Every structure is written in C-alpha cells, then in structure tokens.
C-alpha cells in the first residue's frame with residue numbers, strides 16, 4: 001500500500017518511522033505548507049515532497065493519508081482525503097467542536113478513517129483490560145487519571161497554532177491528556193455525565209486555552225472517575241491511571257503495571273516492553289496502532305479506533321469543555337445522544 005503524510009512536524013516523524021517498519025507499506029509522499037519540512041522528509045525517507053495536500057492528492061496514487069497537521073485541520077483534511085478516494089488515519093483529537101463531530105457523523109464513504117489513540121496498545125493497558133474482562137478483579141468501584149506535564153510559553157507561541165482556541169480547540173485536555181481520558185473510557189465503559197472546571201494558571205496572557213482541567217465523570221452502575229490534567233508542572237512524569245476494583249487496585253504508570261491487593265501485597269506482572277519511536281511520553285503504541293489500521297483495511301474488518309470506537313471519548317471531551325464553560329454538569333446521553 002502507498003501511504004502519504006500531510007503535516008511534516010514533530011509527530012509525522014513517528015508515523016514515517018512506523019510506516020518504514022511495516023512490510024508492504026511505502027511512504028510515497030509528504031506535504032507541508034512549509035516546503036522545507038516536506039523536503040526534509042523527501043531526503044530522510046525517500047518520498048516525494050509537496051507544499052499542499054491538494055497537489056499531493058492530485059498527483060499521487062495513494063491508498064492511505066496520514067493527517068499530522070494542527071487540530072483544526074483534521075476534519076477538513078479527513079473529508080478531503082475520503083472525497084479523493086483514500087483511507088485516512090488521523091492524529092488526535094478527532095474533532096475540535098460539536099460541528100466538526102456532526103460533519104464526521106454525516107460522512108458517507110467507501111473508504112475508512114480512524115484515529116491515533118496509540119496508548120490503547122500499550123502492554124500495560126492491554127493487560128489491565130484483559131484482567132477487567134476476566135472478572136478476576138471483581139466489580140469496578142471507580143478510577144482516577146492524572147496527567148502532570150510541563151509546557152512553557154514558547155511551546156505554544158513558537159508553533160503558530162497551539163494555545164489558540166480557533167486552531168488548537170483547547171489546551172491540556174484536548175492536546176496533552178486526551179489519551180488518559182480515552183483510557184479511562186476504554187477501561188471503564190460508557191461515560192454518562194461530566195462536571196468539569198478549567199484554569200489557565202501559569203500562562204496568563206500567553207495562551208487562550210486551559211493549562212489545567214479537572215473533571216468528575218459518572219459512569220454506569222454508580223461508579224465515577226476523577227480526572228486531573230495540567231501542563232503547569234515542572235516535569236513530564238508518566239500519567240497515572242488507577243482502577244479501583246473489589247479485589248485489587250490496578251495502577252498503570254505508562255508502561256508500568258502494578259496490582260495492589262486488598263491484603264497489602266502487590267505484584268508487577270511482566271510485560272513485553274516496546275521502544276518508543278518518538279518522545280517517551282508519546283508512548284510506544286504508534287507502530288501497533290498504525291499497523292492495526294492497515295491490517296483492518298487488508299482484512300476488511302473494522303478498526304477499533306474508528307468513529308464508533310472513539311465516540312464516547314469525543315463526547316466526554318466536548319462535554320468536559322461544555323461543562324467547564326457553562327459551570328453545569330453535562331448529561332452526555334441527552335447532549336450528544338450517546
């Protein structure tokens with residue numbers, strides 16, 4: 001299959017490296033409005049270089065388009081790719097607004113699209129998911145997810161798109177901690193309601209978006225999760241996810257998994273360790289996630305991170321912003337018809 005990437009910034013190198021490791025997939029082309037970035041891809045990965053998506057899709061015979069551009073461009077580029085007959089694999093977030101979600105929901109295409117929620121492929125998450133499904137942990141009582149990372153003003157201002165609502169759509173939640181929110185949903189099931197607050201503590205005057213978001217999320221059976229994400233910390237430490245169950249607590253810190261039993265003893269199951277292709281805090285799941293997308297196409301089966309497979313996360317993210325803006329609890333079933 002012939003692949004192409006639009007947006008040749010930081011994360012695009014991880015996609016290119018993953019494609020390079022997958023047999024039968026060739027990176028045929030890359031496009032960026034900054035031509036020097038597409039040319040760097042040409043030199044490094046031996047692909048054709050373009051300065052626009054339009055030109056690339058007009059000139060190349062492609063099977064899959066990878067979208068690695070700023071948030072506000074994901075939906076328009078995804079729609080454009082499908083209209084031009086290619087499957088589309090998009091970076092997160094899937095949407096930045098409810099209008100964009102409606103646009104995705106109304107799409108009719110013979111081609112597939114899916115999103116990069118690569119942390120679902122982490123061995124620690126896989127093992128936790130299997131343990132919960134086995135019933136051995138007992139009833140799930142609740143969970144918490146905590147992300148504390150460090151982003152300074154230059155990270156936002158130098159990018160040209162981060163830190164602005166119109167182009168990033170939000171801050172700490174939609175960008176840095178959407179994976180942790182997604183993993184809470186992946187492990188706990190359908191979220192029903194959310195009450196959230198957001199702040200900009202440390203970059204007032206530099207960014208329009210939140211540097212900190214906290215949320216109280218209600219799930220079925222009366223259980224709830226606490227969520228806290230901030231980019232105002234002094235370091236990038238592994239996100240923490242804990243699922244408290246009847247017989248034990250499952251603690252996940254990136255690749256590390258610990259079972260904390262009620263009698264006080266704990267164990268760390270041995271897990272296969274995979275090398276991250278990019279920064280450690282992006283995790284090591286990109287290759288497995290991208291490979292799964294291509295395999296889903298080849299095997300004509302659904303890709304787990306398609307729209308139905310990520311809709312709960314999308315609505316929880318949109319609902320959290322809505323709640324933080326309006327200071328109301330948002331009923332996700334009523335508001336988004338989940």
Ligand SMILES: NC(=O)c1ccc[n+]([C@@H]2O[C@H](COP(=O)([O-])OP(=O)(O)OC[C@H]3O[C@@H](n4cnc5c(N)ncnc54)[C@H](O)[C@@H]3O)[C@@H](O)[C@H]2O)c1
Pocket residue numbers: 006007008009010011012031032033034037051052053068069070071073091092093116118159175282
């Ligand atoms: N899955 C993950 O863990 C992960 C990690 C990092 C980034 N991301 C996501 O990847 C995306 C890109 O992030 P990044 O950090 O690489 O950003 P970046 O700013 O480094 O790269 C974006 C690139 O898109 C290009 N671009 C902008 N408008 C364009 C257009 N109209 N046509 C073609 N190219 C255009 C820019 O010139 C830039 O080179 C974001 O959605 C981000 O949230 C995901």
